[in-house]
Amino acid sequence: MRHTLSVLVENRPGVLARVAGLFKRRGFNIESLAVNITQDPTISRMTIVVDGEERMIEQISKQLNKLIDVIKVIDYTFAPTLERELALVKVEATAQARREILDLTHIFRATVVDVGENSMVIEITGDVEKVDAFISLVRPYGIKEIVRTGKIVMARGLQSL
Numbered sequence: 001m002r003h004t005l006s007v008l009v010e011n012r013p014g015v016l017a018r019v020a021g022l023f024k025r026r027g028f029n030i031e032s033l034a035v036n037i038t039q040d041p042t043i044s045r046m047t048i049v050v051d052g053e054e055r056m057i058e059q060i061s062k063q064l065n066k067l068i069d070v071i072k073v074i075d076y077t078f079a080p081t082l083e084r085e086l087a088l089v090k091v092e093a094t095a096q097a098r099r100e101i102l103d104l105t106h107i108f109r110a111t112v113v114d115v116g117e118n119s120m121v122i123e124i125t126g127d128v129e130k131v132d133a134f135i136s137l138v139r140p141y142g143i144k145e146i147v148r149t150g151k152i153v154m155a156r157g158l159q160s161l
Contacts, residue, residue, distance in 0.1 A: 001077070002031070003057045004153050006161050007046040007064060008071040011037055015069040019046065022067065026060055028052055032085075032150035043071065045161065047152045072161060080156045086123065086149040087131045088113070092142030093120040101141060108134045119144060127151075 009015045016035060023030050032049035050057065057075060064073045093101050098120070105112055105122050108130065114121035124134050128151055135146065155161070 001054065002049060002051050003054075003075055003077045004081075004083070004151060005046075005048045005050065005057075005061065005064075006074045006076055006153060007048060008038070008073075008161055009044050009046060009067075010069040010071065011042050011044040012069060015044070016046070018067055018069060019048075019064065022063055023048075023050065023060065026056075026063070028056075028060060032148075034150040034152050047150065049151050074161055076153050076155065081153045082156060083127050083151055083153045084125055085128050085131050085151050086125050087135070088145075088147045089122045089124065089135060089138060089143060090145040091120050091122065091138050092118060092144060094118060097141050101138060104134065104137050110134060 007019065009019065020030065028050050030048055030050055032047070034047045035044055037043070038045050050060075052060075061073045061075060064070050091101060093115075101120060101122075102112070108124055108126075110122050110124035112120055113123045122138070124131055131148065135143070
């Protein structure tokens with residue numbers, strides 16, 4: 001099962017390497033990782049998506065909590081959350097295909113951020129399924145490049161990390 005962990009850490013050099021190293025030692029592949037500072041510049045927030053059994057994820061959460069730079073770990077897998085991911089998708093766009101690609105972009109509430117002679121770059125934001133669905137639909141036109149941020153999550157309501 002895919003789990004989404006939010007990890008508050010001290011904003012210091014080497015913390016990311018220590019956290020990633022813990023996953024490596026346990027044999028977990030990190031599927032997605034997004035890191036940035038929080039409203040407090042001394043603290044960073046990592047959103048880590050990893051696939052594994054619940055018991056193993058619980059064990060890795062306990063190991064994370066033992067790291068001196070880790071402040072808090074929350075598994076948001078079963079919690080009501082808002083989740084988003086940003087992707088930039090460069091698609092081949094011949095003159096004949098442009099209208100269809102623009103229609104798909106509009107349907108998915110995405111934005112064209114660059115247009116070339118035979119290509120378009122589309123920015124799409126949403127949950128992972130929405131981004132995957134868009135990519136699947138534009139794939140037949142010829143995807144030249146994709147860059148994705150990785151999932152970020154936030155609890156709904158007043159609950160905060």
